[in-house]
Amino acid sequence: MIRRLAAAVLAGVLMTGAAQSDDLTYQILxxxxxxxxKDDDHATALSVFLNTCTDLNGPDWQSLCAVAQNIENPRAFFELFFRPVLIKNGSKALFTGYFEPELDGSQVRTDRFRYPLYRMPSEAKAGSAWLSRRDIENSGVMEGRGLEIAWVDDPVELFFLQIQGSGRIRLPNGHHLRVGYGGSNGHDYRSVGVEMIRRGIYQQHQVSAQVIKSWVRRNLEDGLELLRHNPSYVFFRLVDKVSPEDGPLGAMNRSVTGGRSIAVDPVYTPLGAPVWVEKDGENPLRRLMVAQDTGSAIKGPQRADIFFGTGDAAGRAAGRLRDPGRMLVLLPIQRAYALLPENEQ
Incomplete structure (x- = not known):
């Protein structure tokens, strides 16, 4: 990932103020x-950085990771060894949020917990589109094969867990299971929200995940049929490399941290790098975070998805977020200034 970033930025001509290569501009601040x-909790940011810095490539990153193990003044550490780099391509900055769903469930089927999370069956791995969501749910093709990971009590939350691709199951004994994306049936995703607008149920500005959930629950028979408008079906796998009590695994195969981890476009931002976030909007946020995840919708140097944590409250906060601002990547000082043309170094 770092090599891809370096190839992109070194193709440009960086000046002390700003430099441009095609649509990209770079500025060291x-x-x-x-x-x-000055007001941020740099110690917390440093602890999150330490979670993944050992996986960064390059002797400069590895040296800084070693130094970071025994730091008494975290803010001074970042100021001494890093420089903030503003990378832009003409697109406006956009911050959104994501979270880890948490559902109530059981490892055995009961009258309450009767909606299964399935492992991927062998015939769905053939590479072509398999059965649709409707066929999987109505044909009984999955039953009696031991493919169930757990059962949950809410088919609506299960549908949104499939959209999210991973989550946590809270068991009756208070323990948890974490599940991750295990594959799909090969059908393209179709938006239920768009279909509700097409049918005249809601207008575009009214549709959100919470609105969809509420409508389906109020109109359960028609609502479950509406969910089958999306033929895509996601299968899961158990994630047991980390404790379910820790955060979910991000793109670096390490747990992400609520309020401190972000998903970025690794073409521009190295995974594992500290990132200074200045999010504007109704609830401004100024915080040092760490790029530890990616996302298919996260494209561009000024695009980030903030991880809010696990559960309903995190989901509500993440769902409301769609704000402007700016983000700056903190690069090791020599790496940052290596972007300058020779006469500016």
């Missing part, structure tokens, strides 16, 4: 101009 920098 001082920490003093970062809004709210």
């Amino acid at each position: 001082d920490f003093e101009v970062l809004d709210g920098w």
